[in-house]
Amino acid sequence: MSKLNKIGWEFSSHDVDEERIARVVTVQKNRYRVTDGENDFLAHVSGKFRMNASQSLDFPSVGDWVIVDKLPQEQKAVILEILPRKSQFIRQAAGGKTEAQVVGANIDTVFIVNSLNQDLNLRRMERYILSAYDSGASPVIILTKKDECTEEEIRENVAVVEGIAFGIPILTISSLTGDGISELLDNYLPSGKTGALLGSSGVGKSTLVNKLMNAEVQETKSIREADSKGRHTTTHREMFFLPNGALLIDTPGMRELQLWEGEAVLDTAFQDIETLEEECRFADCSHRTEPGCRIKEALDSGELSTERFESYRKLQRELAYEKRKQNKKSMLDEKHRWKQISKEQRHKYKNMR
Incomplete structure (x- = not known):
């Protein structure tokens, strides 16, 4: 090698x-x-x-x-x-600027990490799934802190996550006992492959890195008991070389992932809703008052949750808004570029006289 x-x-x-x-x-x-x-x-x-x-x-x-x-x-x-990237996980940079930020590149598998405690957030997970598909890497969901839950709680939480993560592997692990770690390494993080841990603060990413490294390489902090929300520990992105030969990127916690792109893969992340939309009587159905609307029928029967459909709508609006901002920024950048070229040409002509 x-x-x-x-x-x-x-x-x-x-x-x-x-x-x-x-x-x-x-x-x-x-x-x-x-x-x-x-x-x-x-x-x-x-x-x-x-x-x-x-x-x-x-x-x-x-x-x-x-x-x-x-x-x-x-x-x-x-x-x-x-060198050309085979995959890249992108988000909207923090702050007011319309600018993309690459969280990690050349990733084989994106591990979307969430804890099995009361901070399990499906809407946030949908955002990560959408961005993971858009990155070009394969998503895998890791539910941590298995040792803090009963078997019934684990089954219930996994079933809830399965309702939004169609076809995505879901692993339940405990970094404390080591339960599920071997399956993670053997099936999803073998030698030579690159993974990235993504999730909000307090879900156990740093603890998981320490477990996989068999060493205390990342600082960890306890979560707040009042709401199970975590405190920031990782402050920068870093790649670790695991003992089995795999590579793992840990990232700072992102409580709110601001999307940059994702329109092209929205149907993959929300394939249940896309399938229902195809069954509507009218191709341009707005899912409000039209007869034969399959979405309305699914919402009324409970087949589709109102929360998931509203999340889908919200992400559609957010992506459309982001695209408009990016187009406006491109136009302003192009205007500035030609203004600068014109200024340089006038200066050059002035010096020639």
Whole structure:
């Protein structure tokens, strides 16, 4: 096994010298840590890279494969280029700016983590499922803290999650007792594969990382007893190399995942509603007053919950709004670009006179 294979390299060939290829392990603001499978380097992007990057998406993220110039004596490297991503988990960046943020790249499996306690949130889980499908990675749901629940509570919670996660594997685990850990590693996180843990604070991501690593590599904090909500422990995205040869990206807790894209996979995440819509009498049914509306029938009978349908509608509106914002931003960016070109041309003409 080559040193790159040890860190998840799957490409059969590439035009660049493999000695110049590395993988991004940690991102903290404008600082990066990369590895070539043997050595780690503190890295920064080159001046040319920064000049050509027009948006956050253009910058390296954890899991990215990059071409670097190494400075072995200083244990430093300069990032020159990002190799094409096979998958990327994207969210709307926090704050008021209309900008995408890559949470992790080149992920094989997205693990959507939620606890089996009273903080089990189906609406939040639907958002993660939608974004996971949109990323190009395969989603798997992990329900943690199994040791804190009775068998009946576990069965009830799994059944509820199955109602929104069609065809998605659901694992129940306990990081305290180790129950379910072997199944997770054997079936979904084998050697050479890259996974990413996504979920809000307090669901047990850091505890799970420590269990999988057989070491205390992540700080953990207890949840608030009043509402079972967690406190932030992980403050940055980082890739861990598990003892079995798999790679795992841990991310800071996101209580509210702001969507960036997802229209193309909405039917996959909500295939139950899409199927019902196809059975409506009219193709353009608004599901309000039309006769022969299969959605209204399912809502009245309890076949489809009002909460899930409202969540579907809300996500549709949110994605449409986000698309309008992105289009407006693109138009403003293009206007600014031509304004700048015009300014440079006038300056050039003035100097020629």
